[in-house]
Amino acid sequence: MRPVLSCDEVRRLEDVIEKEGTSKAELMEFAGEFVASEALKGNPSRVVILVGFGNNGGDGWVAADILAQKDVHVDVVSPVEPDEISAPLARHVARRTAGRDVNIVVGPSKDELGELIGEADLVIDAILGTGFHGELRPPFSIWIPVVNELEPTVLSVDVPSGLDAQTGVVEHDCIRATRTATMLAPKLGLYSADGPEYAGEIVCGRLYDQLDEVIDDVEHEAEIVDSADLIDFFEPLPMNINKYSRGSVLVVAGSATYPGAAMMAAKAAARAGAGYVAVACPSACANLVRMALPSVPVIDIPSDSRGAFGAAARKAVCKAAEKFSCVLCGPGITTAAGCIDVVSGLLKMDVPLVLDADALNCLAKYSIGGIDKTPELYRRDAPLILTPHHKELSRLIGDDPVADLGTAIEASRRLLWAAGSEDMIVVAKGPSTAVAGVEKVLLPMAGPASLATAGSGDVLAGIIAGSVAQAHNYAGPWELLCAYAVTVHSFTGFAAASRFGEKSVIATDLIDLIGDAMELAAESALHDLGVLDEGSQVEEA
Ligand SMILES: NC(=O)C1=CN([C@@H]2O[C@H](COP(=O)(O)OP(=O)(O)OC[C@H]3O[C@@H](n4cnc5c(N)ncnc54)[C@H](O)[C@@H]3O)[C@@H](O)[C@H]2O)[C@H](O)CC1
Ligand SMILES: [K+]
Numbered sequence: 001m002r003p004v005l006s007c008d009e010v011r012r013l014e015d016v017i018e019k020e021g022t023s024k025a026e027l028m029e030f031a032g033e034f035v036a037s038e039a040l041k042g043n044p045s046r047v048v049i050l051v052g053f054g055n056n057g058g059d060g061w062v063a064a065d066i067l068a069q070k071d072v073h074v075d076v077v078s079p080v081e082p083d084e085i086s087a088p089l090a091r092h093v094a095r096r097t098a099g100r101d102v103n104i105v106v107g108p109s110k111d112e113l114g115e116l117i118g119e120a121d122l123v124i125d126a127i128l129g130t131g132f133h134g135e136l137r138p139p140f141s142i143w144i145p146v147v148n149e150l151e152p153t154v155l156s157v158d159v160p161s162g163l164d165a166q167t168g169v170v171e172h173d174c175i176r177a178t179r180t181a182t183m184l185a186p187k188l189g190l191y192s193a194d195g196p197e198y199a200g201e202i203v204c205g206r207l208y209d210q211l212d213e214v215i216d217d218v219e220h221e222a223e224i225v226d227s228a229d230l231i232d233f234f235e236p237l238p239m240n241i242n243k244y245s246r247g248s249v250l251v252v253a254g255s256a257t258y259p260g261a262a263m264m265a266a267k268a269a270a271r272a273g274a275g276y277v278a279v280a281c282p283s284a285c286a287n288l289v290r291m292a293l294p295s296v297p298v299i300d301i302p303s304d305s306r307g308a309f310g311a312a313a314r315k316a317v318c319k320a321a322e323k324f325s326c327v328l329c330g331p332g333i334t335t336a337a338g339c340i341d342v343v344s345g346l347l348k349m350d351v352p353l354v355l356d357a358d359a360l361n362c363l364a365k366y367s368i369g370g371i372d373k374t375p376e377l378y379r380r381d382a383p384l385i386l387t388p389h390h391k392e393l394s395r396l397i398g399d400d401p402v403a404d405l406g407t408a409i410e411a412s413r414r415l416l417w418a419a420g421s422e423d424m425i426v427v428a429k430g431p432s433t434a435v436a437g438v439e440k441v442l443l444p445m446a447g448p449a450s451l452a453t454a455g456s457g458d459v460l461a462g463i464i465a466g467s468v469a470q471a472h473n474y475a476g477p478w479e480l481l482c483a484y485a486v487t488v489h490s491f492t493g494f495a496a497a498s499r500f501g502e503k504s505v506i507a508t509d510l511i512d513l514i515g516d517a518m519e520l521a522a523e524s525a526l527h528d529l530g531v532l533d534e535g536s537q538v539e540e541a
Pocket of ligand 2 (some may be wrong): 056125126127128129156157159160161
Protein backbone atom coordinates (compact mmCIF):
# COMPACT_ATOMS: atom_id res chain seq x y z
CA MET A 1 0.00 0.00 0.00
CA ARG A 2 1.22 3.50 -0.79
CA PRO A 3 0.53 6.47 1.51
CA VAL A 4 -1.51 9.49 0.41
CA LEU A 5 -0.87 12.56 2.55
CA SER A 6 -2.76 15.70 3.46
CA CYS A 7 -0.95 19.04 2.95
CA ASP A 8 -0.30 19.27 6.72
CA GLU A 9 1.14 15.77 6.77
CA VAL A 10 3.49 16.66 3.88
CA ARG A 11 4.70 19.73 5.76
CA ARG A 12 5.30 17.63 8.88
CA LEU A 13 7.16 15.05 6.78
CA GLU A 14 9.42 17.78 5.32
CA ASP A 15 10.20 18.86 8.92
CA VAL A 16 11.03 15.28 9.92
CA ILE A 17 13.33 14.91 6.89
CA GLU A 18 15.00 18.21 7.74
CA LYS A 19 15.64 17.01 11.31
CA GLU A 20 17.26 13.90 9.82
CA GLY A 21 19.72 16.17 7.99
CA THR A 22 18.26 16.86 4.53
CA SER A 23 17.28 20.50 4.16
CA LYS A 24 14.25 21.86 2.27
CA ALA A 25 16.68 23.44 -0.20
CA GLU A 26 18.10 19.98 -0.94
CA LEU A 27 14.59 18.57 -1.30
CA MET A 28 13.89 21.25 -3.88
CA GLU A 29 16.98 20.19 -5.83
CA PHE A 30 15.78 16.57 -5.75
CA ALA A 31 12.26 17.65 -6.77
CA GLY A 32 13.69 19.56 -9.76
CA GLU A 33 15.85 16.55 -10.73
CA PHE A 34 12.78 14.32 -10.61
CA VAL A 35 10.78 16.72 -12.80
CA ALA A 36 13.65 16.93 -15.31
CA SER A 37 13.99 13.13 -15.45
CA GLU A 38 10.24 12.76 -16.06
CA ALA A 39 10.40 15.45 -18.77
CA LEU A 40 13.33 13.75 -20.53
CA LYS A 41 11.35 10.51 -20.93
CA GLY A 42 9.62 12.09 -23.95
CA ASN A 43 12.94 13.31 -25.52
CA PRO A 44 11.73 16.90 -25.95
CA SER A 45 13.85 19.45 -27.81
CA ARG A 46 11.86 22.52 -26.66
CA VAL A 47 10.30 22.85 -23.23
CA VAL A 48 8.28 25.74 -21.78
CA ILE A 49 8.36 25.92 -17.99
CA LEU A 50 5.67 28.05 -16.35
CA VAL A 51 6.69 29.16 -12.84
CA GLY A 52 4.87 30.95 -10.04
CA PHE A 53 6.01 32.91 -6.99
CA GLY A 54 6.48 29.99 -4.59
CA ASN A 55 8.47 26.79 -4.11
CA ASN A 56 6.46 24.94 -6.74
CA GLY A 57 8.06 27.43 -9.13
CA GLY A 58 11.39 26.66 -7.43
CA ASP A 59 11.09 23.02 -8.53
CA GLY A 60 10.49 24.34 -12.06
CA TRP A 61 13.59 26.60 -12.00
CA VAL A 62 15.80 23.67 -10.90
CA ALA A 63 14.34 21.48 -13.67
CA ALA A 64 15.01 24.30 -16.20
CA ASP A 65 18.66 24.38 -15.21
CA ILE A 66 19.07 20.60 -15.59
CA LEU A 67 17.19 20.41 -18.91
CA ALA A 68 19.28 23.26 -20.37
CA GLN A 69 22.43 21.33 -19.45
CA LYS A 70 21.03 18.38 -21.43
CA ASP A 71 20.83 20.58 -24.56
CA VAL A 72 17.08 21.07 -24.39
CA HIS A 73 15.88 24.54 -25.45
CA VAL A 74 14.16 25.92 -22.33
CA ASP A 75 11.83 28.94 -22.09
CA VAL A 76 11.00 29.82 -18.48
CA VAL A 77 7.83 31.91 -18.25
CA SER A 78 7.70 33.85 -14.97
CA PRO A 79 5.32 36.51 -13.64
CA VAL A 80 8.31 38.53 -12.28
CA GLU A 81 12.10 38.82 -12.59
CA PRO A 82 14.02 36.12 -10.66
CA ASP A 83 15.08 38.72 -8.06
CA GLU A 84 11.45 39.56 -7.29
CA ILE A 85 10.29 36.01 -6.53
CA SER A 86 8.84 36.01 -3.02
CA ALA A 87 9.79 32.55 -1.67
CA PRO A 88 13.50 32.69 -0.61
CA LEU A 89 14.43 29.13 -1.71
CA ALA A 90 12.75 29.61 -5.08
CA ARG A 91 14.38 33.05 -5.51
CA HIS A 92 17.79 31.49 -4.89
CA VAL A 93 17.38 28.79 -7.58
CA ALA A 94 15.75 31.26 -10.00
CA ARG A 95 18.75 33.60 -9.74
CA ARG A 96 21.10 30.68 -10.30
CA THR A 97 19.16 29.44 -13.34
CA ALA A 98 19.05 32.97 -14.78
CA GLY A 99 22.82 32.76 -15.20
CA ARG A 100 22.55 29.65 -17.36
CA ASP A 101 21.56 28.99 -20.95
CA VAL A 102 17.80 29.43 -20.56
CA ASN A 103 15.46 31.98 -22.12
CA ILE A 104 13.50 33.84 -19.44
CA VAL A 105 10.24 35.48 -20.50
CA VAL A 106 8.74 37.78 -17.85
CA GLY A 107 5.03 38.62 -17.98
CA PRO A 108 4.27 37.65 -21.59
CA SER A 109 1.08 38.71 -23.37
CA LYS A 110 -1.50 36.04 -24.14
CA ASP A 111 -0.31 35.87 -27.76
CA GLU A 112 3.37 35.60 -26.79
CA LEU A 113 2.55 32.82 -24.35
CA GLY A 114 0.45 31.02 -26.97
CA GLU A 115 3.31 31.21 -29.50
CA LEU A 116 5.85 29.79 -27.05
CA ILE A 117 3.55 26.91 -26.14
CA GLY A 118 2.74 26.26 -29.79
CA GLU A 119 6.46 25.66 -30.51
CA ALA A 120 7.12 23.49 -27.46
CA ASP A 121 7.17 19.68 -27.25
CA LEU A 122 6.35 19.82 -23.55
CA VAL A 123 4.95 22.33 -21.05
CA ILE A 124 6.03 21.98 -17.43
CA ASP A 125 3.50 23.47 -15.04
CA ALA A 126 5.30 24.75 -11.93
CA ILE A 127 2.91 27.62 -11.24
CA LEU A 128 1.15 26.58 -8.03
CA GLY A 129 1.47 23.62 -5.69
CA THR A 130 0.36 22.92 -2.14
CA GLY A 131 0.49 26.64 -1.27
CA PHE A 132 -2.42 27.53 -3.58
CA HIS A 133 -5.64 28.65 -1.91
CA GLY A 134 -8.72 30.66 -2.79
CA GLU A 135 -9.52 32.19 -6.13
CA LEU A 136 -6.98 32.04 -8.92
CA ARG A 137 -5.40 35.49 -9.42
CA PRO A 138 -3.77 37.06 -12.52
CA PRO A 139 -1.56 36.42 -14.34
CA PHE A 140 -2.21 32.70 -13.69
CA SER A 141 -5.95 33.04 -14.29
CA ILE A 142 -4.95 34.27 -17.79
CA TRP A 143 -2.12 31.78 -18.46
CA ILE A 144 -4.06 28.63 -17.55
CA PRO A 145 -6.86 28.95 -20.18
CA VAL A 146 -4.22 29.74 -22.83
CA VAL A 147 -2.41 26.48 -22.00
CA ASN A 148 -5.59 24.38 -21.87
CA GLU A 149 -6.89 25.74 -25.15
CA LEU A 150 -3.75 24.66 -27.02
CA GLU A 151 -3.87 21.14 -25.46
CA PRO A 152 -0.09 20.60 -25.28
CA THR A 153 1.53 17.68 -23.43
CA VAL A 154 1.74 18.98 -19.86
CA LEU A 155 3.79 17.72 -16.94
CA SER A 156 2.44 19.27 -13.74
CA VAL A 157 4.72 19.62 -10.74
CA ASP A 158 3.25 18.22 -7.49
CA VAL A 159 -0.39 19.04 -8.42
CA PRO A 160 -1.98 20.63 -11.49
CA SER A 161 -2.01 24.41 -10.89
CA GLY A 162 -5.46 25.60 -9.83
CA LEU A 163 -6.35 22.37 -8.00
CA ASP A 164 -6.67 22.61 -4.24
CA ALA A 165 -4.14 19.95 -3.14
CA GLN A 166 -6.22 19.08 -0.06
CA THR A 167 -9.81 19.04 -1.35
CA GLY A 168 -9.24 18.39 -5.05
CA VAL A 169 -11.68 21.17 -5.85
CA VAL A 170 -11.16 23.43 -8.86
CA GLU A 171 -12.95 26.70 -8.10
CA HIS A 172 -12.07 28.66 -11.17
CA ASP A 173 -9.72 27.01 -13.64
CA CYS A 174 -6.95 24.45 -13.58
CA ILE A 175 -4.16 23.13 -15.78
CA ARG A 176 -5.18 19.92 -17.54
CA ALA A 177 -2.13 17.73 -17.04
CA THR A 178 -1.04 14.75 -19.08
CA ARG A 179 1.03 13.61 -16.13
CA THR A 180 1.55 14.90 -12.61
CA ALA A 181 4.92 14.43 -10.93
CA THR A 182 4.05 14.64 -7.25
CA MET A 183 6.64 14.97 -4.49
CA LEU A 184 7.31 12.50 -1.61
CA ALA A 185 3.73 11.14 -1.62
CA PRO A 186 0.55 11.86 -3.59
CA LYS A 187 -1.63 14.58 -2.08
CA LEU A 188 -5.23 13.70 -1.20
CA GLY A 189 -6.62 16.27 -3.65
CA LEU A 190 -5.24 14.29 -6.59
CA TYR A 191 -7.83 11.60 -5.81
CA SER A 192 -10.71 13.80 -4.64
CA ALA A 193 -13.41 15.87 -6.38
CA ASP A 194 -11.93 17.30 -9.63
CA GLY A 195 -8.44 15.85 -9.02
CA PRO A 196 -8.71 12.70 -11.18
CA GLU A 197 -10.04 14.75 -14.08
CA TYR A 198 -7.12 17.21 -14.14
CA ALA A 199 -4.11 15.25 -12.84
CA GLY A 200 -3.67 12.71 -15.65
CA GLU A 201 -1.25 9.89 -14.81
CA ILE A 202 0.29 10.34 -11.37
CA VAL A 203 3.96 9.56 -10.76
CA CYS A 204 5.59 10.04 -7.39
CA GLY A 205 9.14 11.25 -6.73
CA ARG A 206 10.49 9.80 -3.50
CA LEU A 207 13.16 12.57 -3.28
CA TYR A 208 14.67 11.21 -0.07
CA ASP A 209 16.40 7.80 -0.07
CA GLN A 210 15.36 6.97 3.49
CA LEU A 211 11.72 7.86 2.89
CA ASP A 212 10.45 4.43 4.02
CA GLU A 213 12.11 4.92 7.40
CA VAL A 214 10.45 8.27 8.13
CA ILE A 215 7.11 8.14 6.34
CA ASP A 216 5.42 6.47 9.31
CA ASP A 217 6.58 9.30 11.61
CA VAL A 218 3.64 11.29 10.25
CA GLU A 219 0.05 10.16 10.00
CA HIS A 220 -1.28 9.10 6.61
CA GLU A 221 -4.56 10.56 5.44
CA ALA A 222 -5.06 7.36 3.42
CA GLU A 223 -3.27 4.49 1.67
CA ILE A 224 -3.61 3.52 -1.99
CA VAL A 225 -4.41 -0.17 -2.43
CA ASP A 226 -2.77 -1.75 -5.47
CA SER A 227 -4.06 -5.00 -6.94
CA ALA A 228 -0.89 -6.70 -5.63
CA ASP A 229 -1.97 -5.91 -2.06
CA LEU A 230 -5.05 -8.08 -2.68
CA ILE A 231 -3.23 -11.17 -3.95
CA ASP A 232 -4.46 -13.37 -1.08
CA PHE A 233 -8.08 -12.90 -2.21
CA PHE A 234 -7.46 -14.51 -5.60
CA GLU A 235 -6.92 -18.06 -4.32
CA PRO A 236 -8.81 -20.71 -6.32
CA LEU A 237 -11.69 -22.57 -4.63
CA PRO A 238 -10.57 -25.57 -2.57
CA MET A 239 -12.03 -28.95 -3.59
CA ASN A 240 -13.48 -29.95 -0.21
CA ILE A 241 -16.30 -27.41 0.08
CA ASN A 242 -20.06 -27.42 -0.16
CA LYS A 243 -22.51 -24.61 -0.86
CA TYR A 244 -22.87 -23.72 2.85
CA SER A 245 -19.20 -23.95 3.77
CA ARG A 246 -18.36 -21.62 0.88
CA GLY A 247 -20.33 -18.93 2.71
CA SER A 248 -23.98 -17.94 2.86
CA VAL A 249 -25.64 -14.53 2.54
CA LEU A 250 -29.12 -13.43 3.55
CA VAL A 251 -30.14 -10.40 1.52
CA VAL A 252 -32.77 -8.42 3.46
CA ALA A 253 -33.98 -6.13 0.73
CA GLY A 254 -36.69 -4.98 -1.63
CA SER A 255 -40.23 -3.64 -1.44
CA ALA A 256 -43.19 -3.48 -3.82
CA THR A 257 -41.69 -0.28 -5.25
CA TYR A 258 -38.08 -1.52 -5.49
CA PRO A 259 -37.98 -5.30 -6.04
CA GLY A 260 -35.07 -4.96 -8.49
CA ALA A 261 -32.67 -3.78 -5.77
CA ALA A 262 -33.11 -7.10 -3.92
CA MET A 263 -32.59 -9.07 -7.12
CA MET A 264 -29.40 -7.23 -8.09
CA ALA A 265 -27.84 -7.39 -4.62
CA ALA A 266 -28.59 -11.12 -4.28
CA LYS A 267 -27.31 -12.05 -7.72
CA ALA A 268 -24.14 -9.99 -7.14
CA ALA A 269 -23.50 -11.75 -3.80
CA ALA A 270 -23.77 -15.13 -5.56
CA ARG A 271 -21.58 -14.05 -8.48
CA ALA A 272 -18.99 -12.78 -5.97
CA GLY A 273 -18.63 -16.35 -4.73
CA ALA A 274 -21.08 -16.98 -1.88
CA GLY A 275 -22.29 -20.60 -2.12
CA TYR A 276 -25.78 -20.03 -0.75
CA VAL A 277 -27.72 -16.78 -1.12
CA ALA A 278 -31.30 -16.26 0.06
CA VAL A 279 -33.53 -13.19 -0.07
CA ALA A 280 -35.83 -12.07 2.76
CA CYS A 281 -38.23 -9.57 1.23
CA PRO A 282 -41.73 -8.22 1.88
CA SER A 283 -44.36 -10.73 0.72
CA ALA A 284 -45.65 -8.00 -1.64
CA CYS A 285 -42.67 -8.57 -3.95
CA ALA A 286 -41.60 -12.12 -3.04
CA ASN A 287 -43.02 -13.81 -6.14
CA LEU A 288 -41.40 -11.29 -8.46
CA VAL A 289 -38.00 -12.03 -6.89
CA ARG A 290 -38.64 -15.79 -7.07
CA MET A 291 -39.35 -15.57 -10.79
CA ALA A 292 -36.32 -13.41 -11.50
CA LEU A 293 -33.84 -15.52 -9.53
CA PRO A 294 -34.55 -19.24 -9.93
CA SER A 295 -31.40 -20.22 -7.98
CA VAL A 296 -32.29 -18.12 -4.93
CA PRO A 297 -34.67 -19.20 -2.13
CA VAL A 298 -37.00 -16.37 -1.14
CA ILE A 299 -38.34 -15.96 2.40
CA ASP A 300 -41.72 -14.15 2.60
CA ILE A 301 -41.70 -11.46 5.27
CA PRO A 302 -44.96 -9.75 6.35
CA SER A 303 -45.52 -6.49 4.40
CA ASP A 304 -47.17 -3.26 5.44
CA SER A 305 -49.98 -1.74 3.37
CA ARG A 306 -47.46 -0.17 0.94
CA GLY A 307 -45.48 -3.33 0.30
CA ALA A 308 -42.51 -2.56 2.59
CA PHE A 309 -41.50 -4.53 5.70
CA GLY A 310 -44.40 -4.47 8.16
CA ALA A 311 -44.78 -4.56 11.93
CA ALA A 312 -44.12 -8.32 12.21
CA ALA A 313 -41.04 -8.21 9.96
CA ARG A 314 -38.36 -7.76 12.61
CA LYS A 315 -38.99 -11.10 14.32
CA ALA A 316 -39.20 -13.05 11.05
CA VAL A 317 -36.04 -11.47 9.57
CA CYS A 318 -33.96 -11.93 12.73
CA LYS A 319 -34.98 -15.58 13.01
CA ALA A 320 -33.99 -16.22 9.39
CA ALA A 321 -30.71 -14.30 9.81
CA GLU A 322 -29.39 -16.65 12.51
CA LYS A 323 -28.28 -19.27 9.98
CA PHE A 324 -26.19 -17.11 7.64
CA SER A 325 -22.49 -16.21 7.51
CA CYS A 326 -23.35 -12.64 6.46
CA VAL A 327 -26.48 -10.49 6.27
CA LEU A 328 -26.87 -7.63 3.80
CA CYS A 329 -29.72 -5.24 4.63
CA GLY A 330 -30.96 -2.16 2.84
CA PRO A 331 -31.28 -2.15 -0.95
CA GLY A 332 -34.78 -1.00 -1.87
CA ILE A 333 -36.35 -1.43 1.59
CA THR A 334 -37.65 2.18 2.06
CA THR A 335 -37.63 3.85 5.49
CA ALA A 336 -41.07 2.67 6.65
CA ALA A 337 -41.50 2.00 10.38
CA GLY A 338 -41.18 -1.78 9.89
CA CYS A 339 -37.83 -1.27 8.10
CA ILE A 340 -36.41 0.79 10.96
CA ASP A 341 -37.43 -2.08 13.25
CA VAL A 342 -35.71 -4.65 11.04
CA VAL A 343 -32.45 -2.65 10.99
CA SER A 344 -32.41 -2.20 14.77
CA GLY A 345 -33.14 -5.94 15.23
CA LEU A 346 -30.25 -6.97 12.97
CA LEU A 347 -27.87 -4.57 14.73
CA LYS A 348 -28.54 -6.40 17.99
CA MET A 349 -27.48 -9.76 16.49
CA ASP A 350 -23.86 -10.84 16.35
CA VAL A 351 -23.85 -11.72 12.66
CA PRO A 352 -21.53 -10.01 10.13
CA LEU A 353 -23.76 -7.25 8.79
CA VAL A 354 -23.58 -4.98 5.74
CA LEU A 355 -25.92 -1.98 5.90
CA ASP A 356 -26.55 -0.20 2.62
CA ALA A 357 -28.92 2.38 1.12
CA ASP A 358 -32.21 2.74 3.04
CA ALA A 359 -30.87 0.70 5.99
CA LEU A 360 -28.48 3.63 6.51
CA ASN A 361 -31.33 6.11 6.19
CA CYS A 362 -33.28 4.08 8.78
CA LEU A 363 -30.25 4.26 11.08
CA ALA A 364 -30.04 8.04 10.57
CA LYS A 365 -33.77 8.39 11.26
CA TYR A 366 -33.75 6.88 14.68
CA SER A 367 -30.80 8.83 16.03
CA ILE A 368 -31.07 12.52 16.73
CA GLY A 369 -28.20 14.72 15.56
CA GLY A 370 -26.27 11.90 13.85
CA ILE A 371 -25.34 8.34 14.74
CA ASP A 372 -21.87 9.50 15.78
CA LYS A 373 -23.68 10.87 18.86
CA THR A 374 -25.45 7.53 19.52
CA PRO A 375 -22.77 4.84 19.05
CA GLU A 376 -24.70 2.44 21.33
CA LEU A 377 -26.98 1.88 18.30
CA TYR A 378 -24.22 0.09 16.43
CA ARG A 379 -21.71 -1.14 19.01
CA ARG A 380 -21.53 -4.88 18.50
CA ASP A 381 -19.23 -7.88 18.42
CA ALA A 382 -19.37 -8.90 14.75
CA PRO A 383 -18.21 -6.96 11.68
CA LEU A 384 -20.46 -4.07 10.72
CA ILE A 385 -19.91 -2.57 7.28
CA LEU A 386 -21.71 0.65 6.35
CA THR A 387 -21.71 1.57 2.65
CA PRO A 388 -23.00 5.17 2.40
CA HIS A 389 -22.67 7.48 -0.58
CA HIS A 390 -21.91 11.10 0.31
CA LYS A 391 -25.55 12.09 0.96
CA GLU A 392 -26.22 9.06 3.18
CA LEU A 393 -22.97 9.68 5.04
CA SER A 394 -23.99 13.29 5.65
CA ARG A 395 -27.33 12.14 7.11
CA LEU A 396 -25.49 9.78 9.46
CA ILE A 397 -23.52 12.67 10.97
CA GLY A 398 -26.44 15.03 11.51
CA ASP A 399 -26.47 16.60 8.01
CA ASP A 400 -22.99 18.14 8.14
CA PRO A 401 -21.88 18.46 4.51
CA VAL A 402 -19.93 15.66 2.82
CA ALA A 403 -18.84 16.86 -0.59
CA ASP A 404 -15.56 15.21 -1.52
CA LEU A 405 -13.08 12.54 -0.53
CA GLY A 406 -11.56 14.64 2.27
CA THR A 407 -14.88 15.40 3.97
CA ALA A 408 -16.03 11.79 3.42
CA ILE A 409 -12.93 10.51 5.23
CA GLU A 410 -13.47 12.99 8.05
CA ALA A 411 -17.15 11.99 8.43
CA SER A 412 -16.27 8.27 8.36
CA ARG A 413 -13.69 8.84 11.09
CA ARG A 414 -16.33 10.54 13.28
CA LEU A 415 -18.50 7.41 13.11
CA LEU A 416 -15.59 5.03 13.63
CA TRP A 417 -14.10 6.86 16.58
CA ALA A 418 -17.49 7.05 18.26
CA ALA A 419 -17.93 3.27 17.89
CA GLY A 420 -14.25 2.64 18.68
CA SER A 421 -14.43 -0.83 17.13
CA GLU A 422 -11.98 -2.62 14.87
CA ASP A 423 -14.94 -4.56 13.48
CA MET A 424 -16.59 -1.51 11.97
CA ILE A 425 -15.86 -0.31 8.46
CA VAL A 426 -17.27 2.63 6.50
CA VAL A 427 -17.14 2.24 2.73
CA ALA A 428 -17.64 5.89 1.75
CA LYS A 429 -18.73 5.68 -1.89
CA GLY A 430 -17.91 8.40 -4.39
CA PRO A 431 -15.94 8.91 -7.61
CA SER A 432 -13.03 7.74 -5.41
CA THR A 433 -14.30 5.38 -2.72
CA ALA A 434 -12.61 5.40 0.68
CA VAL A 435 -12.67 2.31 2.89
CA ALA A 436 -12.27 3.60 6.42
CA GLY A 437 -11.53 1.60 9.57
CA VAL A 438 -10.35 2.86 12.97
CA GLU A 439 -6.73 2.05 12.12
CA LYS A 440 -6.46 3.21 8.52
CA VAL A 441 -8.23 4.56 5.47
CA LEU A 442 -7.73 2.69 2.21
CA LEU A 443 -8.21 3.96 -1.34
CA PRO A 444 -8.90 1.05 -3.69
CA MET A 445 -8.61 1.56 -7.44
CA ALA A 446 -11.43 3.83 -8.66
CA GLY A 447 -13.73 2.58 -11.40
CA PRO A 448 -14.87 4.45 -14.53
CA ALA A 449 -17.64 7.09 -14.53
CA SER A 450 -19.88 4.38 -16.07
CA LEU A 451 -20.37 3.09 -12.51
CA ALA A 452 -22.43 6.19 -11.73
CA THR A 453 -25.69 4.47 -12.67
CA ALA A 454 -28.77 3.46 -10.68
CA GLY A 455 -28.33 0.09 -8.99
CA SER A 456 -24.52 0.13 -9.11
CA GLY A 457 -24.48 0.51 -5.30
CA ASP A 458 -26.74 -2.56 -4.88
CA VAL A 459 -24.21 -4.53 -6.91
CA LEU A 460 -21.32 -3.29 -4.76
CA ALA A 461 -23.23 -4.16 -1.57
CA GLY A 462 -23.80 -7.67 -2.95
CA ILE A 463 -20.11 -8.09 -3.82
CA ILE A 464 -19.11 -6.95 -0.31
CA ALA A 465 -21.59 -9.32 1.38
CA GLY A 466 -20.57 -12.23 -0.86
CA SER A 467 -16.90 -11.57 -0.02
CA VAL A 468 -17.51 -11.24 3.74
CA ALA A 469 -19.50 -14.52 3.71
CA GLN A 470 -16.50 -16.39 2.31
CA ALA A 471 -14.09 -14.98 4.89
CA HIS A 472 -14.49 -17.75 7.51
CA ASN A 473 -10.88 -17.96 8.60
CA TYR A 474 -10.00 -14.42 7.67
CA ALA A 475 -8.02 -12.70 10.39
CA GLY A 476 -8.54 -9.25 8.93
CA PRO A 477 -8.16 -6.42 8.43
CA TRP A 478 -11.75 -5.97 7.25
CA GLU A 479 -10.69 -2.77 5.47
CA LEU A 480 -8.62 -4.84 3.05
CA LEU A 481 -11.46 -7.27 2.36
CA CYS A 482 -13.79 -4.36 1.57
CA ALA A 483 -11.06 -2.79 -0.59
CA TYR A 484 -10.95 -6.08 -2.53
CA ALA A 485 -14.73 -5.90 -3.10
CA VAL A 486 -14.51 -2.24 -4.23
CA THR A 487 -11.67 -3.14 -6.62
CA VAL A 488 -13.70 -5.97 -8.16
CA HIS A 489 -16.64 -3.56 -8.56
CA SER A 490 -14.33 -1.05 -10.30
CA PHE A 491 -13.15 -3.76 -12.70
CA THR A 492 -16.79 -4.68 -13.50
CA GLY A 493 -17.16 -1.04 -14.56
CA PHE A 494 -14.17 -1.22 -16.91
CA ALA A 495 -15.26 -4.57 -18.33
CA ALA A 496 -18.83 -3.33 -18.88
CA ALA A 497 -17.68 -0.03 -20.42
CA SER A 498 -15.54 -1.84 -22.97
CA ARG A 499 -18.34 -4.28 -23.81
CA PHE A 500 -21.35 -1.92 -23.89
CA GLY A 501 -19.78 1.52 -24.32
CA GLU A 502 -18.95 4.01 -21.57
CA LYS A 503 -22.37 5.71 -21.54
CA SER A 504 -24.51 2.59 -22.02
CA VAL A 505 -23.58 0.58 -18.95
CA ILE A 506 -26.51 -0.33 -16.69
CA ALA A 507 -26.21 -2.00 -13.28
CA THR A 508 -27.39 -5.43 -14.41
CA ASP A 509 -24.47 -5.54 -16.91
CA LEU A 510 -22.05 -5.33 -14.01
CA ILE A 511 -23.37 -8.43 -12.26
CA ASP A 512 -22.61 -10.91 -15.01
CA LEU A 513 -19.12 -9.43 -15.35
CA ILE A 514 -18.14 -9.97 -11.70
CA GLY A 515 -16.31 -13.20 -12.63
CA ASP A 516 -14.41 -11.45 -15.45
CA ALA A 517 -13.64 -8.57 -13.08
CA MET A 518 -12.15 -10.95 -10.51
CA GLU A 519 -9.91 -12.38 -13.23
CA LEU A 520 -8.86 -8.93 -14.43
CA ALA A 521 -8.04 -7.92 -10.84
CA ALA A 522 -6.01 -11.11 -10.33
CA GLU A 523 -4.11 -10.51 -13.58
CA SER A 524 -3.41 -6.96 -12.56
CA ALA A 525 -2.07 -8.22 -9.20
CA LEU A 526 0.22 -10.75 -10.90
CA HIS A 527 1.37 -8.05 -13.29
CA ASP A 528 2.14 -5.66 -10.38
CA LEU A 529 4.12 -8.44 -8.72
CA GLY A 530 6.08 -9.05 -11.92
CA VAL A 531 4.71 -12.59 -12.33
CA LEU A 532 2.87 -11.75 -15.57
CA ASP A 533 4.67 -9.69 -18.19
CA GLU A 534 2.96 -7.04 -20.30
CA GLY A 535 2.52 -9.36 -23.34
CA SER A 536 0.87 -12.23 -21.52
CA GLN A 537 -1.51 -9.87 -19.74
CA VAL A 538 -2.73 -8.40 -23.02
CA GLU A 539 -3.11 -11.88 -24.49
CA GLU A 540 -5.12 -13.13 -21.52
CA ALA A 541 -7.35 -10.02 -21.41
N1 LIG B 1 6.65 18.37 -0.56
C1 LIG B 1 7.94 18.53 -0.64
O1 LIG B 1 8.66 17.90 0.02
C2 LIG B 1 8.53 19.53 -1.47
C3 LIG B 1 7.75 20.49 -2.05
N2 LIG B 1 8.25 21.47 -2.74
C4 LIG B 1 7.40 22.22 -3.60
O2 LIG B 1 6.91 23.29 -2.88
C5 LIG B 1 5.54 23.47 -3.16
C6 LIG B 1 4.87 24.25 -2.09
O3 LIG B 1 5.49 25.49 -2.09
P1 LIG B 1 4.85 26.83 -1.45
O4 LIG B 1 5.84 27.88 -1.63
O5 LIG B 1 4.42 26.50 -0.09
O6 LIG B 1 3.56 27.08 -2.31
P2 LIG B 1 3.27 27.22 -3.87
O7 LIG B 1 4.47 27.30 -4.69
O8 LIG B 1 2.32 26.14 -4.19
O9 LIG B 1 2.45 28.55 -3.99
C7 LIG B 1 2.68 29.66 -3.15
C8 LIG B 1 2.63 30.92 -3.97
O10 LIG B 1 1.46 30.94 -4.74
C9 LIG B 1 0.78 32.16 -4.57
N3 LIG B 1 -0.67 31.93 -4.52
C10 LIG B 1 -1.34 31.30 -3.56
N4 LIG B 1 -2.66 31.30 -3.84
C11 LIG B 1 -2.80 31.94 -5.03
C12 LIG B 1 -3.94 32.27 -5.82
N5 LIG B 1 -5.16 31.95 -5.44
N6 LIG B 1 -3.75 32.91 -6.99
C13 LIG B 1 -2.52 33.24 -7.38
N7 LIG B 1 -1.39 32.98 -6.64
C14 LIG B 1 -1.54 32.34 -5.47
C15 LIG B 1 1.27 32.75 -3.26
O11 LIG B 1 1.37 34.11 -3.40
C16 LIG B 1 2.62 32.10 -3.06
O12 LIG B 1 3.63 32.96 -3.47
C17 LIG B 1 5.04 22.07 -3.35
O13 LIG B 1 3.83 22.00 -4.04
C18 LIG B 1 6.21 21.45 -4.11
O14 LIG B 1 6.08 21.67 -5.50
C19 LIG B 1 9.67 21.87 -2.59
O15 LIG B 1 10.32 21.93 -3.78
C20 LIG B 1 10.46 20.92 -1.69
C21 LIG B 1 9.99 19.53 -1.67
K1 LIG C 1 1.86 22.79 -10.32
